[in-house]
Amino acid sequence: MTAHVILRNVTKRFGSVVAVDNLNLEIARGECLSLLGPSGCGKTTTLRMLAGFEDLDEGEILVGDRVISSRFKNYYLPPEKRDFGMVFQAFAVWPHLSVFDNVAFPLQIRGLSRPEIREKTTKALTYTGLLDVRDSYPNELSGGQKQRIALARSISFNPTVMLLDEPLSNLDPKMREVMRFEIKELQKRFNFTIIYVTHDQAEAMALSDRIVVMDFGALIQQDDTPVNVYLRPANKFVFSFIGLSNFLAVELADGRIYLQGAREAGPVTAAVPPHAPGKPPTLACRPAEIEMVPTGGVRGVVTRRVLLGDIIDYRVQVGPTEVRVQRNVRKPVFSEEDQCGLVFSALHWYDESGARVPTP
């Protein structure tokens, strides 16, 4: 695959804060890439540099073999010349224009003929399901429909690159799921490259071909397929960002693994991972990957039980350690102060620096 969008050594500072620190990234043509990270990590700044709203302090950005931003050459193609589609978090549809005029705006700017504008706008409205409300004004429409206008407006001129800045976070959860699906459908139809900024890991998983998990300074923590990001988080940061997590300190004795200070509770049945002498790695596991049994397992006491609808959220005390467990509500229920055994599966190991230790 050839790279479509390339970021090279991109750095952006706001005063003394380094918002984006030497970012290198290549996005393939037609790929859907998510930038995933906590708010303030620099993902939106990265997107705004791509769009041309922010200058670079170092590095350059290319589309194909064409430079669009370069600190070195002090060259910045202005946003209006980049031919990118962009969808904003707060919709940014123009309240004084009808739905049709909102969507037709980029085409009018490009000086297309009237029939062409009508044809392309109608097409974009059809694909986003807005044809029936084309003469309405945005204030008469729901949040989901406003975001559809923004989508229709950004695809109306057939851009090859589409930038989406948390486009679904102002919508209610149901609408979010519908729109995820629709964005994916639009991409299949138009085959544009998507760069999608979000802090919602489920959204990133559902949409992307590739996820880049970022920490503050837009430092890349993992750059991988959604499945790998979920199944093999590259470090502790990614593991805890992707879902609920337990990080458990362990000690080793006689070639077995025990939770720290709880040897009497029994061993964790797993192979001992490679480690430096005297410094066992940290065990990480998801609350949903732990089974609770009446007898056997690592023994502990239920200290708290909370019903969350489908699942029950338990806190189990094992020696000095508290373990979080989530189980389906239909499985046998334990009460607070009950004895139980924990059976761990899908274990991950991280060393002192937080890096992943391959499971033996």
Next chain:
Amino acid sequence: MTGTDRKFGIAEILLLFSVLVLVIVVAVPILLIFWNAVVVDGGLNIAGIVKVLSEPDVFQAVVNSLVIAGAVTVVSTVLGVFFAWLVSRTDLPFKETMKLLFLVPFMLPSFIGAIAWKMLLSPRAGLVNKWFMGLFGLEQPLFNIYSLGGIIAVESMYLFPFVFIQVSGALERMDPTLEESARISGAGLLTITRRVTLPLMLPSIAAGALLVALYSLAHFGVPAVLGTEAAIFNIPTLIYQKIYASGGRFEAIRAGTILSSILVTAAALILYAQNLILTAGRFQVIAGKSVRPMLLKLRGLKYPLLSLSVLYIAITVLLPTVTIFLVALLRTYGLSFSLENMTLHNITYILFTMKLTKDAIWNSFYLSLAAALVTMLVGTLISYVIVKMRVRGKFLLEFLGLLPFSVPGTVIALGVILMWSGKFGVNLYNTAWIIFVAYIARYMAFALKSTSAALEQVGDSLEEAARACGATHWQAMKDVVLPLIKPGMMAAFFLIFLPALRELTTSVLLYGPTTRTIGVAIYALNEDGETVYAAALSAVALFIIIVGHWVIKRITGTTKIGGAS
């Protein structure tokens, strides 16, 4: 149980009191004006109205008012929008300072400005004109300030901040992604300004422009100072002229009521139009998250445009102010500004010797203080009933609360004369009380505006939480609501005290032999040709105003910090 089924409680008493205040202070005087304009000896007086309106001087005054208001609105809007755009959408240097400077004309009294411009640009004696004629050996002055153009120019200088405030506020609150999405759609800055920014700003621009129209239509000071010499009258100055010339004869007052009715009707129409625009145009353009707005890089135009702005401030604010202070120090008007011609005598004379000015300063001071205090307190109460209380008949108060906004100062003065000169058993004519009552009516709008804004900021749940903790209605008010709206009440106090201190329009129709105010005294001294004393008293007034604004800034600055913690 007590209190559950009583028909007449504290809420009803407060409502009744509020309604009563607004009826007596504002509503009845206005009704009296309409009544006297239309009814004579128990019959309709249509013929009389037609006769008054067809008098050439009345017709000309109506035309002048419209021409002046129209032109001032256009000029102020252009200036206000341009400067607002410059300070909020470009990378102009020293933007924050420039923004404050553009608001300075707001705090300066326009009639003092007019006096200064008369000193600078009167056709014969104007300093600039004399200098210009001397320089080129000409007989013709550079510019005659005694003209419609002069009145329009000077009024615009003082009224453009209405547009500036509205538009710069709206530009700053606007969601920047609305412009960014246009940009990424391929539009350049000019196209964005034309097709996105300006249409979205239109309601704010219109609101500011209508405010200017409203003020200009009913403006007395500038046309009184600059127009009388050239026999140019607008509606307010003609009302004054008629009443003053006739010594308060009832025929003159009747003509005044007819002209006032026109003013009130026009003002009501303007406010109605403004309301329509603001509700129809209430687009949701407020930013979701704080992103820096796009700033136009001025590049080569940066310093030329900064110079233009500084020059504008220097000519419209600094030059007249300095002129007033310098003339205030002159031994005799007409001497050159050299050190040996300068003296502090004028200042000490008007402060300590001259009875007219001593009285005026004292009168203005206690009248403004009393009016500000009373209006602020009553205004807070009325706002509280309107904003916070659930009580039947509130709509009546809401309607009455709109009245003070639409009544020009001249009209208030006339209404107060009709109401309080003995016809209804109380005669306050020629006393300070009549000015006091007029000030309350004139400034009630200011009090209502800032206290209701403050009260709207206090969520109902805060008061309810206090009640839930066991506080009585009164305790909740005293310990929760009042501390939270204190900054709003302080603002209301100063918003009334400072303008009242230099009030002219209303006082000039109401003053008696011993109840001249600062504004009236300056106006009278200027009319009588006592130019240096007029300048000296103006300088004192300007000094008090500047110190007052500095004090406000200190107070509101510290309360803001206290409120944020």
